[in-house]
Amino acid sequence: MASSKDKVSEVNQSIYDFRYAENASYKTDSGLTEDIVRQISKEKHDPDWMLDFRLKSLEIYNSMTIPEWGPPIDGLHMEDIVTYIKPNTDMKGKWDEVPDDIKDTFEKLGIPQAERESLAGVGAQYDSEVVYHNVKKEVEEQGVIYTDMESALTGEYSDIVKEHFMKLVPPTDHKFAALHGAVWSGGSFVYVPAGVHVDIPLQSYFRLNAAGAGQFEHTLIVVEPGAYLHFIEGCSAPKYNVANLHAGCVELFVGDGARLRYSTIENWSKNMYNLNTKRATVGKDGIMEWVSGSFGSHTSYLYPMTILKGDNSKMEFTGITFAGKGQQLDTGDKVVHIGKNTSSHISTKSISKDGGECVYRGEVTITENAANSRSSVNCDSLMLDSISRSDTIPAMDIRNATSDVGHEAKIGRISDEAVFYLMSRGMSEEDAKSMIVSGFAEPVAKELPLEYAVEMNNLIKLEMDTRD
Amino acid sequence: MNKNTGLSVNHLPVLTWNHIGINEAQFPETELAEVEFDACYEKSGFGKEIAEIFDNIETGMGAEAVAFTMNHCTNPIFIRVKEGEKKVIEPLKYTFADGAKVCDVTYILAEKNSEVSVFQSYISEDDTASYHAGLTKIVALEGAKVTLIQTQLLNDSSLHSNDLGIKIEDSAKVELVQAELGAKMDYVGCMALLSGYCAEFVADTIYYGDEKRKTDLNFIARHTGKKTVSNMKAKGALFGETDKVYRGTIDFINGCKKAKGDESEETLIFSDKARNRTIPLILCDEEDVVGNHAATIGRINENRMFYLMSRGLSENEVKELVVRASYESVLSRITDEEIRSKVDSYLERRMIIE
Numbered sequence: 001m002a003s004s005k006d007k008v009s010e011v012n013q014s015i016y017d018f019r020y021a022e023n024a025s026y027k028t029d030s031g032l033t034e035d036i037v038r039q040i041s042k043e044k045h046d047p048d049w050m051l052d053f054r055l056k057s058l059e060i061y062n063s064m065t066i067p068e069w070g071p072p073i074d075g076l077h078m079e080d081i082v083t084y085i086k087p088n089t090d091m092k093g094k095w096d097e098v099p100d101d102i103k104d105t106f107e108k109l110g111i112p113q114a115e116r117e118s119l120a121g122v123g124a125q126y127d128s129e130v131v132y133h134n135v136k137k138e139v140e141e142q143g144v145i146y147t148d149m150e151s152a153l154t155g156e157y158s159d160i161v162k163e164h165f166m167k168l169v170p171p172t173d174h175k176f177a178a179l180h181g182a183v184w185s186g187g188s189f190v191y192v193p194a195g196v197h198v199d200i201p202l203q204s205y206f207r208l209n210a211a212g213a214g215q216f217e218h219t220l221i222v223v224e225p226g227a228y229l230h231f232i233e234g235c236s237a238p239k240y241n242v243a244n245l246h247a248g249c250v251e252l253f254v255g256d257g258a259r260l261r262y263s264t265i266e267n268w269s270k271n272m273y274n275l276n277t278k279r280a281t282v283g284k285d286g287i288m289e290w291v292s293g294s295f296g297s298h299t300s301y302l303y304p305m306t307i308l309k310g311d312n313s314k315m316e317f318t319g320i321t322f323a324g325k326g327q328q329l330d331t332g333d334k335v336v337h338i339g340k341n342t343s344s345h346i347s348t349k350s351i352s353k354d355g356g357e358c359v360y361r362g363e364v365t366i367t368e369n370a371a372n373s374r375s376s377v378n379c380d381s382l383m384l385d386s387i388s389r390s391d392t393i394p395a396m397d398i399r400n401a402t403s404d405v406g407h408e409a410k411i412g413r414i415s416d417e418a419v420f421y422l423m424s425r426g427m428s429e430e431d432a433k434s435m436i437v438s439g440f441a442e443p444v445a446k447e448l449p450l451e452y453a454v455e456m457n458n459l460i461k462l463e464m465d466t467r468d
Numbered sequence: 469m470n471k472n473t474g475l476s477v478n479h480l481p482v483l484t485w486n487h488i489g490i491n492e493a494q495f496p497e498t499e500l501a502e503v504e505f506d507a508c509y510e511k512s513g514f515g516k517e518i519a520e521i522f523d524n525i526e527t528g529m530g531a532e533a534v535a536f537t538m539n540h541c542t543n544p545i546f547i548r549v550k551e552g553e554k555k556v557i558e559p560l561k562y563t564f565a566d567g568a569k570v571c572d573v574t575y576i577l578a579e580k581n582s583e584v585s586v587f588q589s590y591i592s593e594d595d596t597a598s599y600h601a602g603l604t605k606i607v608a609l610e611g612a613k614v615t616l617i618q619t620q621l622l623n624d625s626s627l628h629s630n631d632l633g634i635k636i637e638d639s640a641k642v643e644l645v646q647a648e649l650g651a652k653m654d655y656v657g658c659m660a661l662l663s664g665y666c667a668e669f670v671a672d673t674i675y676y677g678d679e680k681r682k683t684d685l686n687f688i689a690r691h692t693g694k695k696t697v698s699n700m701k702a703k704g705a706l707f708g709e710t711d712k713v714y715r716g717t718i719d720f721i722n723g724c725k726k727a728k729g730d731e732s733e734e735t736l737i738f739s740d741k742a743r744n745r746t747i748p749l750i751l752c753d754e755e756d757v758v759g760n761h762a763a764t765i766g767r768i769n770e771n772r773m774f775y776l777m778s779r780g781l782s783e784n785e786v787k788e789l790v791v792r793a794s795y796e797s798v799l800s801r802i803t804d805e806e807i808r809s810k811v812d813s814y815l816e817r818r819m820i821i822e
Contacts, residue, residue: 069485069486070483363484368741383757385755386722386755390752391482391749392750395484395490395745396745396763397488397744398743400737401737401766406762407761407762407763407764408763409750409762411758412758
């Protein structure tokens with residue numbers, strides 16, 4: 001297995017650790033006040049309704065308390081977080097015009113390559129602003145709109161934005177949704193017209209750079225009836241020792257008979273507080289598919305939620321969480337069945353290592369009207385040592401007599417027999433365990449596009465490698 | 469203690485979203501005379517030293533429920549089984565009439581290698597609103613075996629709480645068999661601490677919900693000893709506008725190497741107005757363990773329904789048969805004929821499948 005070992009050491013770990021000097025043209029004072037919110041709004045040339053929305057959200061934010069459940073977020077001091085940093089570059093349509101340091105960062109993250117591999121568009125976010133954006137011609141010709149949220153808000157699609165913005169995740173949902181409503185900036189807007197099948201996945205890459213900077217990007221995707229889209233969102237951030245906050249928001253509207261696949265691998269730096277909200281609503285006969293990988297971050301609260309509103313709508317969720325040293329990843333999934341004959345299938349895997357803590361927190365609700373609905377939930381947890389922790393907290397709320405709900409969870413360790421077998425075939429104990437963990441993650445990897453699956457496997461290998 | 473909403477009981481060991489309403493429950497208090505509990509100890513000859521063993525045992529319903537029941541205890545019972553002894557305790561039958569209010573406290577101490585079987589039954593004799601708050605604590609010392617069988621058939625206007633705290637030492641085993649079938653509000657909490665090497669805990673609970681009954685169950689198996697084994701099962705059927713909550717937790721504490729915990733719940737729902745909330749937790753702080761949980765909620769499996777109907781049974785007959793079959797493992801353990809026949813006729817009368 002020498003080759004596998006070489007492969008592990010060949011991965012360039014520094015790509016997740018580099019950071020360039022801040023070069024921001026505009027930066028707000030630390031802390032969150034009405035003045036800051038007004039400044040953000042002014043800088044972004046918000047329409048009036050958006051400024052009102054932001055101020056209302058700030059009010060809600062100030063009136064709400066931090067959740068009592070979940071891992072501690074005491075290390076997060078809002079007063080120290082610069083909520084908004086605009087990089088020193090305007091929107092660029094051509095790669096050549098993007099400043100060198102930013103370009104270099106993205107190159108290390110592999111974005112141009114990914115684009116060359118015929119991905120439809122790249123809306124790469126550096127700090128809080130979309131700096132590079134390009135949608136392939138043929139996708140545009142299909143009538144698909146893929147742009148940054150700011151352009152969408154003020155451009156010709158502003159009505160669509162106004163109609164959907166934070167309707168699915170209202171600021172009253174929780175404190176960090178309110179925070180997002182007040183200070184959001186950047187993100188992607190995608191609109192797929194009825195009946196359009198987007199063959200190639202659209203991709204967006206986010207990255208935090210400045211120390212102490214928050215990131216509040218908003219992703220709004222509207223897939224009209226009968227359309228299909230695969231959207232990929234990847235996140236990575238460099239290491240830095242000041243608490244960082246990510247409170248993004250993703251709203252997905254899947255129309256009747258439409259299908260949306262939303263894949264994401266999140267790899268935040270180990271000091272990041274990732275308090276992200278993702279939600280989808282699905283119309284009649286619609287299908288929502290989630291593929292979600294959570295790596296990195298200091299603390300995560302992440303529970304993508306699906307509302308199966310239309311009859312016969314479906315959702316599938318495949319997720320993996322890997323918590324290493326010092327990490328508390330509280331992740332899971334929520335689904336609400338409202339339409340008749342709806343179905344959901346949730347399958348999650350978690351791995352805890354070196355004192356990392358994984359929590360699966362889930363909720364399945366089947367309402368009175370959701371007759372003949374089905375839901376199955378499957379959670380597997382792997383403990384790699386006795387200083388780590390893994391908890392499973394799945395709630396089910398069933399309110400009719402014609403539905404079926406099944407839940408299964410398993411927790412355990414890597415079996416000594418499996419390690420012994422692989423070692424007897426000449427592998428080191430470490431390589432054997434690494435291979436078993438990759439095998440455990442395989443059902444998730446196979447749901448991802450190839451380059452993402454490779455990245456995820458590399459991340460697992462890096463996390464498993466204890467030689468450094 | 470919150471006077472407005474009652475006792476805060478059946479806490480979920482780890483909090484989750486408040487909107488689901490399962491982080492805790494409220495059980496109403498009632499007016500009862502305060503009693504001096506220490507005096508009961510002395511009268512029973514149980515001794516203060518042994519009493520101290522019980523004082524520290526946590527229960528499933530929690531500290532507020534324990535304090536209330538202890539301070540208003542009307543029926544203290546102490547059972548001590550000496551080393552090597554085998555005992556079947558005379559059934560403890562509580563019958564409720566004329567709005568009776570009972571707080572019973574039962575302590576069971578099974579000494580080394582002893583065996584004891586205890587049967588508790590709570591039945592209403594009329595339609596008056598009665599109140600029962602029960603607390604049972606069990607300590608099973610090395611090699612001891614304790615079986616506790618409980619049946620509850622209170623009427624639709626009565627309140628019932630059943631709080632259990634169990635400590636299981638080296639190679640000891642405690643088996644809990646429960647039929648929670650009646651009452652307007654039925655609250656059950658059970659905490660089993662598996663502290664000894666090879667300690668074992670088995671719980672088999674059936675519940676029945678109809679009309680506007682509220683059933684609130686909280687089971688916790690906490691593994692601290694090596695090679696400990698827990699197996700908790702709950703089965704039930706829901707009709708009418710009943711509202712049921714089941715919390716089941718397997719808690720592996722660091723150091724409980726080679727421990728194994730299993731938990732399962734099967735709920736059949738027969739009414740669109742019934743509500744079922746289930747939250748099966750596994751909390752794991754130790755690598756070398758195996759934990760499994762499974763929950764099946766909803767209607768009767770289609771294949772099973774088809775098979776039985778193809779044998780000539782009507783749909784309703786199949787439903788009744790399947791519910792009764794799921795109850796059988798518990799009902800077969802009720803050996804007291806008088807109680808068994810009351811349970812049978814209760815189910816016959818109540819279970820009307822339309």
